[in-house]
Amino acid sequence: MNPQFEAMPVSIFEEMSLAAARHGAVNLGQGFPDFGWPEPLLDEAARLLREGSNQYPPSRGLPVLREALAAFYADRQQLALAPEQFVVTSGATEAIAAVLLAALEPGDGAIVIAPAYDAYAPLIRRAGGMVQEVVLRPPSWRIDRDLLAAVVTSATKMLVVNNPHNPTGRVLDAEELAAVVAVAREHDLLIVSDEVWEEVLAPGARFTSLASLAPERTIKIGSAGKIFSLTGWKVGWAAAPRQLADVIARAHQYLTFATPPHLQAAVATGLRHIEWLDAPREGFGSARRRLAEGLEAAGFVLLPSEGTYFQCVDLVASGIALDDRTFADLAVAHAGTAVIPLSPFTEGKPERGLVRLCFAKHDATIDAGIAAMTKAR
Ligand code: GLN
Numbered sequence: 001m002n003p004q005f006e007a008m009p010v011s012i013f014e015e016m017s018l019a020a021a022r023h024g025a026v027n028l029g030q031g032f033p034d035f036g037w038p039e040p041l042l043d044e045a046a047r048l049l050r051e052g053s054n055q056y057p058p059s060r061g062l063p064v065l066r067e068a069l070a071a072f073y074a075d076r077q078q079l080a081l082a083p084e085q086f087v088v089t090s091g092a093t094e095a096i097a098a099v100l101l102a103a104l105e106p107g108d109g110a111i112v113i114a115p116a117y118d119a120y121a122p123l124i125r126r127a128g129g130m131v132q133e134v135v136l137r138p139p140s141w142r143i144d145r146d147l148l149a150a151v152v153t154s155a156t157k158m159l160v161v162n163n164p165h166n167p168t169g170r171v172l173d174a175e176e177l178a179a180v181v182a183v184a185r186e187h188d189l190l191i192v193s194d195e196v197w198e199e200v201l202a203p204g205a206r207f208t209s210l211a212s213l214a215p216e217r218t219i220k221i222g223s224a225g226k227i228f229s230l231t232g233w234k235v236g237w238a239a240a241p242r243q244l245a246d247v248i249a250r251a252h253q254y255l256t257f258a259t260p261p262h263l264q265a266a267v268a269t270g271l272r273h274i275e276w277l278d279a280p281r282e283g284f285g286s287a288r289r290r291l292a293e294g295l296e297a298a299g300f301v302l303l304p305s306e307g308t309y310f311q312c313v314d315l316v317a318s319g320i321a322l323d324d325r326t327f328a329d330l331a332v333a334h335a336g337t338a339v340i341p342l343s344p345f346t347e348g349k350p351e352r353g354l355v356r357l358c359f360a361k362h363d364a365t366i367d368a369g370i371a372a373m374t375k376a377r
Helices: 012-023 039-051 063-077 092-103 120-126 145-149 174-186 242-253 261-271 274-297 324-335 363-376
Strands: 086-089 109-114 130-135 156-162 190-194 218-223 236-239 310-314 354-358
Touching: 012 324, 039 261, 063 086, 063 236, 063 261, 086 092, 086 242, 092 120, 092 190, 092 218, 092 236, 092 242, 109 120, 120 130, 145 174, 156 174, 174 190, 236 242, 261 274, 274 310, 274 363, 324 354, 324 363
Parallel strands: 109 130, 109 156, 156 190, 190 218
Antiparallel strands: 086 236, 218 236, 310 354
8 A cells, every 4th residue: 555645634625525414514615616507508518418429538638628728718818729738637636637747757846835735745746746835824825936936946847836726715916927937937847837716716806827928838727617617527627838738648548548528528618608607707706795794794804815716714813712623623513514724735834723615605505604603603
């Protein structure tokens, strides 16, 4: 048995979802919406399941999806990505795994910006790489050039960025993006930019893809599950400079080989009908406000959230003298809501007074979550 995996805890998302089910609690933990997907997309997927192909698609993804992705990103983010630069994967997590396996050699360093999505570090290590953690601090969670440059060594080959950022909800500004690009160019690093939340933005937030600023060295990760609020579909992709895309495709062929073709084709249709997201977007905007206002009225102090489905609560500033883990365990077992503690997302010295709540829920669920949070105080 591989000791790395034997010693690994169950992912905090899975742990909290299982605890929510066990205790019959409202689940504002794991990030999945209970509304907001375009109905026509479900019809399209069902039709394709019946009438389309149910056999292996090409390993790199259906041409119709790769073409739709190229057109989508040209339109939405002015990216000059060709269909051949995409590798379609079974979810963005598989894309991350394939990219790390393809890009890292044993001993290579990969900079991870904490709090960091929990899949990065274990996958870097499994790929033989070494995690070089940069720890950001609230409430600003700002990245700057010195912070990044301080961890670079001769072993460093890669910078893993997540923007918009899970779990903090931050969206990087122009200065921070420039810092990432400058450090990457100075030290000739690859940028792995996990941009799965690119379409989930708070009103007024502006997202810029690192693939537009440093196309020569950026591998962009995307997710249909996040764009269309269908997280169980597990259709993701990586877009990379051509030669790298070829190598990522090699890694992908021995992970899952391919991704269900009817879902790929349905996603291609969805990407060509982005207006289907107008109504869900409005719904998320009001859900975002509803959770924030409800929590504030109950005396909770919130951190800013500019993107993602997530809102972080500052327990200490809210007058709660429990660490995040204890609060989350009590909240799910005794108050009736699952939330995500932030400390598992940092390996070094984590903040221990922050929890994350998912607001992509119906009003009744949000209200029940606010009531349970109030009880948990
Ligand atoms: N991205 C989801 C979240 O942040 C979790 C995904 C998962 O559980 N694998 O909540």
